[in-house]
Amino acid sequence: MIGAARRDWLLTEAPASRRQARLGQSYRLWMAFSRNRLAMVGLGIVLALVAMAIFADVIAPYDPLRGGGLRTARLLPPSAEHLMGTDDQARDIFSRIVHGSRITLMVVALVAVIATPIGLLVGTCAGYFGGWVDTVLMRITDVFLAFPRLILALAFVAALGPGIENAIIAIAITSWPPYARLARAETLTIRDTDHIAAIRLQGASSARILWGHVTPLCLSSVIVRVTLDMAGIILTAAGLGFLGLGAQPPQPEWGAMIAAGRGYIIDYWWVATMPGIAIFVVSLGFNLLGDGLRDILDPKART
Amino acid sequence: MTLLSIQDLNVVFPGKSGPVHAVRGVSIDVTRGESYGLVGESGSGKSTVLRAVAGLAPVSEGTITLDGQTLGRKRDRAFYRRVQMVFQDPYGSLHPRHTVDRVLSEPLAIHRMGDAEKRIARALDEVGLGQGFRFRFPHQLSGGQRQRVAIARALILEPEIMLLDEPTSALDASIQAEVLNLLDRLRVERGLTYVMVSHDLGVVAHMCERLSVMEQGRVVETLTRADLRALRATQPYTQRLLAASRGFTRADPVT
Amino acid sequence: MSLISVRDLTVSFPTRDGWVDVVRDVSFDLGRERLGIVGESGSGKSQTGRALLGLTPPPGRARAERLDFDGQDLRRATARDWRAIRGRRIAMVMQDPKYSLNPVMTIGAQMREAGRIAGVADPASTAHRTLEAVQIRDADRVLGAYPHELSGGMGQRAMIAMMLMAEPEVLIADEPTSALDVTVQVEVLRILDDLVRDRGMGLVFISHDLRLVSTFCDRVLVMYAGKVVEELAAADLDRAKHPYTRGLLNCLPRLDREPGPLPTLDRQEEWAL
Numbered sequence: 001m002i003g004a005a006r007r008d009w010l011l012t013e014a015p016a017s018r019r020q021a022r023l024g025q026s027y028r029l030w031m032a033f034s035r036n037r038l039a040m041v042g043l044g045i046v047l048a049l050v051a052m053a054i055f056a057d058v059i060a061p062y063d064p065l066r067g068g069g070l071r072t073a074r075l076l077p078p079s080a081e082h083l084m085g086t087d088d089q090a091r092d093i094f095s096r097i098v099h100g101s102r103i104t105l106m107v108v109a110l111v112a113v114i115a116t117p118i119g120l121l122v123g124t125c126a127g128y129f130g131g132w133v134d135t136v137l138m139r140i141t142d143v144f145l146a147f148p149r150l151i152l153a154l155a156f157v158a159a160l161g162p163g164i165e166n167a168i169i170a171i172a173i174t175s176w177p178p179y180a181r182l183a184r185a186e187t188l189t190i191r192d193t194d195h196i197a198a199i200r201l202q203g204a205s206s207a208r209i210l211w212g213h214v215t216p217l218c219l220s221s222v223i224v225r226v227t228l229d230m231a232g233i234i235l236t237a238a239g240l241g242f243l244g245l246g247a248q249p250p251q252p253e254w255g256a257m258i259a260a261g262r263g264y265i266i267d268y269w270w271v272a273t274m275p276g277i278a279i280f281v282v283s284l285g286f287n288l289l290g291d292g293l294r295d296i297l298d299p300k301a302r303t
Numbered sequence: 304m305t306l307l308s309i310q311d312l313n314v315v316f317p318g319k320s321g322p323v324h325a326v327r328g329v330s331i332d333v334t335r336g337e338s339y340g341l342v343g344e345s346g347s348g349k350s351t352v353l354r355a356v357a358g359l360a361p362v363s364e365g366t367i368t369l370d371g372q373t374l375g376r377k378r379d380r381a382f383y384r385r386v387q388m389v390f391q392d393p394y395g396s397l398h399p400r401h402t403v404d405r406v407l408s409e410p411l412a413i414h415r416m417g418d419a420e421k422r423i424a425r426a427l428d429e430v431g432l433g434q435g436f437r438f439r440f441p442h443q444l445s446g447g448q449r450q451r452v453a454i455a456r457a458l459i460l461e462p463e464i465m466l467l468d469e470p471t472s473a474l475d476a477s478i479q480a481e482v483l484n485l486l487d488r489l490r491v492e493r494g495l496t497y498v499m500v501s502h503d504l505g506v507v508a509h510m511c512e513r514l515s516v517m518e519q520g521r522v523v524e525t526l527t528r529a530d531l532r533a534l535r536a537t538q539p540y541t542q543r544l545l546a547a548s549r550g551f552t553r554a555d556p557v558t
Numbered sequence: 559m560s561l562i563s564v565r566d567l568t569v570s571f572p573t574r575d576g577w578v579d580v581v582r583d584v585s586f587d588l589g590r591e592r593l594g595i596v597g598e599s600g601s602g603k604s605q606t607g608r609a610l611l612g613l614t615p616p617p618g619r620a621r622a623e624r625l626d627f628d629g630q631d632l633r634r635a636t637a638r639d640w641r642a643i644r645g646r647r648i649a650m651v652m653q654d655p656k657y658s659l660n661p662v663m664t665i666g667a668q669m670r671e672a673g674r675i676a677g678v679a680d681p682a683s684t685a686h687r688t689l690e691a692v693q694i695r696d697a698d699r700v701l702g703a704y705p706h707e708l709s710g711g712m713g714q715r716a717m718i719a720m721m722l723m724a725e726p727e728v729l730i731a732d733e734p735t736s737a738l739d740v741t742v743q744v745e746v747l748r749i750l751d752d753l754v755r756d757r758g759m760g761l762v763f764i765s766h767d768l769r770l771v772s773t774f775c776d777r778v779l780v781m782y783a784g785k786v787v788e789e790l791a792a793a794d795l796d797r798a799k800h801p802y803t804r805g806l807l808n809c810l811p812r813l814d815r816e817p818g819p820l821p822t823l824d825r826q827e828e829w830a831l
Contacts, residue, residue: 013439013443014435014436014438014439014443015438015439016438017438018402018404018438020438021402021404021438021439021440025440193395194390194391194392194395194396195395195396195397195398195399197357197359197388197390197396198388198390198396198453198456199398199409200358200359201357201358201359201383201386201387201388202383202387202409202410202413202414202456202460203380203382203383203384203410203413203414204409204413205413208413212409213398216400217398217399217400344739344740344741344742345710345739446599475598475599475766476598476766476767476768476806476809476810477598477805477806477809477822477823478598479809479811480809480810480811480820480821480822480823481822483811483820484819484820484822487819488819502739502740503740503811504813505810505811505812505813506811508811508812508813509811509812509815509817509820510811531813532813532814534813543741544740544741545813546744547740547741547743547744548740548813549773550769550770550772550773550774551744551747551748551751551770551773551774552744552773553751
């Protein structure tokens with residue numbers, strides 16, 4: 001693991017460089033996080049998902065898009081040859097799930113990258129400036145919050161046309177408002193603290209204060225919230241796929257796979273069940289990870 | 304020569320149940336190089352006066368003049384080179400995620416001052432912390448050390464005026480003595496002007512040559528240090544403060 | 559005759575590097591008097607006060623050679639015993655009334671509830687009478703008020719009044735006046751002073767303010783790093799022997815001090831041994 005000398009170097013109360021201070025801080029967080037066993041399980045699941053996506057070509061034993069002989073290999077039950085059986089196109093379900101992890105991961109990553117900054121920017125600006133800026137930004141947020149996410153995403157996809165890219169854009173557009181609310185609430189408590197007054201007294205611009213002082217303090221609770229929302233985002237993506245509005249066939253998207261297996265659920269249960277389990281496990285992983293992150297990052301939940 | 308002049312200052316905050324008149328017609332002249340005290344209890348408006356000077360509280364009426372120039376509604380960057388502030392709560396006045404290094408280098412970056420390395424090293428030495436503290440986070444510092452960092456942060460811009468808002472009231476008595484000595488020494492070495500707010504007459508008598516006693520937003524009395532030490536207070540409120548500062552007396556002294 | 563008798567009280571908390579004693583071998587007796595416990599932050603003074611009521615916050619642990627209240631061994635007290643003691647026979651007042659009073663109940667409702675729990679026969683009129691005892695003139699207004707509608711001094715008086723409903727034999731006051739303005743501070747102390755004199759109550763007064771404690775209490779325990787380094791009569795404070803006590807006294811800025819640097823405390827390692 002980690003040597004005693006290195007550990008002391010990381011945990012010293014008097015770091016000698018910027019790097020050591022930052023690494024020490026990260027190590028402290030890691031120690032707190034790693035004590036939480038369920039959170040470690042969540043982290044393990046998420047890391048496994050990432051590894052699966054990266055090495056999909058190596059892990060998957062068959063081609064995910066092209067099946068075997070339609071007469072001999074259709075709807076085979078799980079066996080040593082086909083770990084999770086095959087579907088109605090005679091494709092190996094395990095291979096499809098492995099490749100499908102790429103789609104899931106892409107959805108999760110892109111939504112996080114698009115929605116988090118929008119939410120943070122809107123929320124911190126509204127909270128920090130107050131007044132009419134706050135009113136305008138928050139009313140826009142309210143409009144987005146007024147619609148159920150899936151319905152709004154459906155409307156966007158219907159307008160933009162079905163496809164995984166449009167599904168991601170639709171989910172991202174519909175998931176930032178809660179982050180904006182959260183960031184605003186955090187900003188309101190941070191805004192009046194002495195350390196913000198102190199940096200204002202040093203002549204810092206609003207942009208500098210927002211970016212360098214307010215955002216880092218909002219970031220942790222927003223990250224926690226985003227992680228906890230990941231399960232919902234995966235389910236929304238799967239839901240869009242199920243309705244045929246997300247990833248288009250023959251892409252191995254998990255939601256679409258369930259939809260495809262729906263017709264055979266009584267006689268060939270594994271076709272729909274296997275991707276269902278995948279969705280369940282990954283959602284659980286993100287939830288556990290989010291809970292663990294909240295314990296170490298969110299000071300209010302800690303006390 | 305007057306460096307900072309406050310004339311007929313009024314501060315009104317919008318409150319939930321009507322406006323709150325926190326400061327009512329306060330006038331103070333602070334001479335260059337002196338240390339001026341504002342004494343009062345909570346709600347007397349003493350901190351609000353400081354915050355109004357710093358631009359953190361709205362000036363409803365009256366004028367604040369720095370070196371002959373009247374300050375407008377917005378303070379410019381040059382103002383902050385000349386006036387800096389130290390806050391009361393050492394736990395709230397440092398950003399919890401920033402190292403001492405970042406706290407001290409940021410003002411230098413804002414004002415594009417060169418020699419950051421040298422200036423930071425000097426500031427840390429001056430407040431008696433030394434280089435070993437440079438890369439610590441606030442949670443790795445004691446209350447007194449944090450307050451020293453806050454003083455270093457204010458000093459690094461080489462201001463002329465330091466606004467001190469109860470800088471030692473959250474500290475233990477022994478730490479308070481160290482920080483007061485530090486502030487005293489810095490004033491002499493750098494020729495600083497202090498405006499210090501405190502509820503503790505002992506602290507103000509130690510630090511300030513002149514002081515104003517405030518009650519409910521008004522200045523009730525202005526005294527010199529000699530007046531205070533000789534207990535020459537004319538206002539009953541000041542006399543009550545003086546009596547209370549001696550601790551508890553079993554029988555009410557007949558005055 | 560002593561109300562509380564403590565021998566070798568030690569309070570420990572677990573840390574990453576094992577158990578740390580924040581209070582070490584503290585011994586004292588409390589009679590019907592004002593006992594001051596003075597120390598700086600981290601000296602263990604508050605944990606000493608809490609241990610007397612069995613309120614050491616978990617995962618901390620308190621142990622003692624002896625911890626007697628009125629002949630009863632508190633070390634063996636059960637939950638039921640503690641209920642009979644806390645609030646009824648030993649009461650505690652904390653620093654900030656804002657955190658000790660329930661923000662959504664009126665003072666009157668809280669006092670009546672406290673009275674009922676303490677088994678007071680007529681809570682409503684006792685509440686009124688106790689408020690008057692702590693020098694609150696418009697008792698009816700205070701009874702109908704919510705905590706946020708009261709000033710700090712008034713809230714702290716109401717808090718003290720609530721604690722006095724059951725006429726406790728001992729009051730533990732942990733920095734009861736530190737959040738108050740100096741002029742209000744004196745008034746609250748006067749109330750506590752009268753209670754000790756008129757009701758024969760024992761008072762443990764925990765504070766960081768050596769000057770205040772020395773003018774208010776009969777006896778002072780000076781704590782440093784979890785230990786009592788000196789115990790002396792308050793009147794003898796000027797003759798304190800321990801360098802820590804002397805240093806603490808000297809470093810205070812006073813009106814009658816000559817200008818010049820304040821003497822600072824030169825902490826010696828052996829004080830903490």
